[in-house]
Amino acid sequence: xxxxxxxxxxxxxxxxxxxxxxxxxxxxxxxxxxxxxxxxxxxxxxxxxxxxxxxxxxxxxxxxxxxxxxxxxxxxxxxxxxxxxxxxxxxxxxxxxxxxxxxxxxxxxxxxxxxxxxxxxxxxxxxxxxxxxxxxxxxxxxxxxxxxxxxxxxxxxxxxxxxxxxxxxxxxxxxxxxxxxxxxxxxxxxxxxxxxxxxxxxxxxxxxx
Amino acid sequence: xxxxxxxxxxxxxxxxxxxxxxxxxxxxxxxxxxxxxxxxxxxxxxxxxxxxxxxxxxxxxxxxxxxxxxxxxxxxxxxxxxxxxxxxxxxxxxxxxxxxxxxxxxxxxxxxxxxxxxxxxxxxxxxxxxxxxxxxxxxxxxxxxxxxxxxxxxxxxxxxxxxxxxxxxxxxxxxxxxxxxxxxxxxxxxxxxxxxxxxxxxxxxxxxx
DNA sequence: CCAGTGAGTTAGCCTATGTTAGCGTCGGGC
DNA sequence: GCCCGACGCTAACATAGGCTAACTCACTGG
Numbered sequence: 001x002x003x004x005x006x007x008x009x010x011x012x013x014x015x016x017x018x019x020x021x022x023x024x025x026x027x028x029x030x031x032x033x034x035x036x037x038x039x040x041x042x043x044x045x046x047x048x049x050x051x052x053x054x055x056x057x058x059x060x061x062x063x064x065x066x067x068x069x070x071x072x073x074x075x076x077x078x079x080x081x082x083x084x085x086x087x088x089x090x091x092x093x094x095x096x097x098x099x100x101x102x103x104x105x106x107x108x109x110x111x112x113x114x115x116x117x118x119x120x121x122x123x124x125x126x127x128x129x130x131x132x133x134x135x136x137x138x139x140x141x142x143x144x145x146x147x148x149x150x151x152x153x154x155x156x157x158x159x160x161x162x163x164x165x166x167x168x169x170x171x172x173x174x175x176x177x178x179x180x181x182x183x184x185x186x187x188x189x190x191x192x193x194x195x196x197x198x199x200x201x202x203x204x205x206x207x208x209x
Numbered sequence: 210x211x212x213x214x215x216x217x218x219x220x221x222x223x224x225x226x227x228x229x230x231x232x233x234x235x236x237x238x239x240x241x242x243x244x245x246x247x248x249x250x251x252x253x254x255x256x257x258x259x260x261x262x263x264x265x266x267x268x269x270x271x272x273x274x275x276x277x278x279x280x281x282x283x284x285x286x287x288x289x290x291x292x293x294x295x296x297x298x299x300x301x302x303x304x305x306x307x308x309x310x311x312x313x314x315x316x317x318x319x320x321x322x323x324x325x326x327x328x329x330x331x332x333x334x335x336x337x338x339x340x341x342x343x344x345x346x347x348x349x350x351x352x353x354x355x356x357x358x359x360x361x362x363x364x365x366x367x368x369x370x371x372x373x374x375x376x377x378x379x380x381x382x383x384x385x386x387x388x389x390x391x392x393x394x395x396x397x398x399x400x401x402x403x404x405x406x407x408x409x410x411x412x413x414x415x416x417x418x
Numbered sequence: 419c420c421a422g423t424g425a426g427t428t429a430g431c432c433t434a435t436g437t438t439a440g441c442g443t444c445g446g447g448c
Numbered sequence: 449g450c451c452c453g454a455c456g457c458t459a460a461c462a463t464a465g466g467c468t469a470a471c472t473c474a475c476t477g478g
Contacts, residue, residue: 023415042325044411050328052321067314072415073321105276111320112261112282116251118327119259119372123435154455163328168435170457202253206232206281332465363425377465379427 012085014038014077020061021075027065029087033057036081037152040073041160051161052114053107054078054134058141060103067104079152113207118163121202123172126162128201131182135191136209151189176200221294223247223286229270230284236274238296242266245290246361249282250369260370261323262316263287263343267350269312276313288361322416327372330411332381335371337410340391344400360398385409 012031014020020031020038031038033055040053052073055061061075061083110133117126131151138149155173159166176182181197183190191197203209221240223229229240229247240247242264249262249272261282264270270292272280319342326335340360347358364382368375385391390406392399400406 042321042413044325044329044413046411048329050325052324064314064317067310067317072318101276105273108273108276108317108320109281111317111324112251115261115320115324115327116253116259118324120253120257155457156455165436166456167437167458171435174457202255204251204253364427365425374466375425376427376467380465383427 010085010087012083014081014083016077016079018077018081019074020077020081020083021071023071023074025071026069027071027088029085030065031061031083031085033059033061034082034084036077036079036083038075038077038081039157039161040075042073049160050163051157053111054161056134056137056141057143059137060100066100078157123162123164123168124176124200125202126164127158127169127172127176128181128197129203130158130162131184131189131191132194132197132201133209135189147192147194148188148190150187151184152187219294219296221292223290223292225286225288227286227290228283229286229290229292230272230280232280232283234272234280235278236280236297238294239274240270240292240294242268242270243291243293245286245288245292247284247286247290248366248370249284251282258369259372260366262320263370265343265346265350266352268346269309275309287366332371332373332377333385333409334411335373336367336378336381336385337390337406338412339367339371340393340398340400341403341406341410344398356401356403357397357399359396360393361396 014036035057037057038055038061039051040055041049041051043049055075064073065071113129113133117129121129134151135144135149138144138151143149153161155169156166158164159169162169164172173182173184177184180192181200183192223245244266246266247264247270248260249264250258250260252258264284270284272282272284274280322338322342326338330338343360344353344358347353347360352358362370364378365375367373368378371378373381382391382393386393389401390409392401
């Protein structure tokens, strides 16, 4: 039934800051991210920015199109991105896409987790949580090597995802590094002790991650 | 086709703090809230609490059951609640429920808005945003009278929804009251100047509300 | 009638985090 | 080889909001 969903599958590329989807776009395509990271975000009138979702390699990047007829949060590339573009014949068939609803569920649950993080957690907890989540996702995508994985975000990106300041992200990462709970150099993350980081993340007993 | 979805429709009541749905419950019922307010929330191990959704009269309260096979955030009553319980014959038919997917879309978009609020907004902005949203929802439900509506939340509830402290919510509300942008006494909200409050809320140009 | 409880309020102090600003390094483009 | 713009990093200072604690005012229940 794939033919009903994707008329064509093209290989496409994006550079950092390029839009995959603009605000108010109507559903036309899904992107299967092969390489690179992207995010969904929102800007306040005065420039404050909040990242509301991250798309990693292996993720199906759909700006909630099964739910909203028009995209209300732009999606932009954070790094170079290589993806296959699946243009949609009939948007109403989106949800027939393979594994679609379970992916959607994941992403909504993640958003819920972030909500708790932003609302109630300290800087250390937010960072621990975010980095654990990202590591885990990379691992599931087969892109982790032992306790390590790529993490191509700038500290500013991390700040915009965690609701902190770039300066404070730096401070906090420093202190976490010095305590040996994580290493993060030149876009590469290493977590010597998963358990320790987990403890720092103030996860509820049932948080899946 | 209603018969396929709801085997029975009972009138049910809840008292404050009573569970409509517990964590790990499996989908059994939806509640159509006739009267009273409820919320979905999450507790951190040390007691910190974040409210992740509010259910008002007229809302269909479903803890994301179309998405997750098991409820990961409990739903509890904040006030006395009167609702009709629609028990589900076959959970997989949830999404056939009338207007279901558009309600789901709304709730996901709201969650997105809250994310931005918690991540990037000040106390005044968060409160303005929340109160505007609630007033607007009450208005749509036909429960607003002019510029006023019921708002049966305690300041602690408001704090847990906005990621602030009850004390700080109080301080901030005081100052907003004294500036005349809102009145909030004995569970009753009045907004003398919608526009003024809107300005305080730091909404993006395209935030629906 | 009184005790107990939950809610709103206020005050004083404290600290996590924001702000501003500046430095050094790196890599790309010319 | 030189600029220039990102980015990471640091330091000094400023503040929004957290924390603790106390007092009041309903209510509720016995």
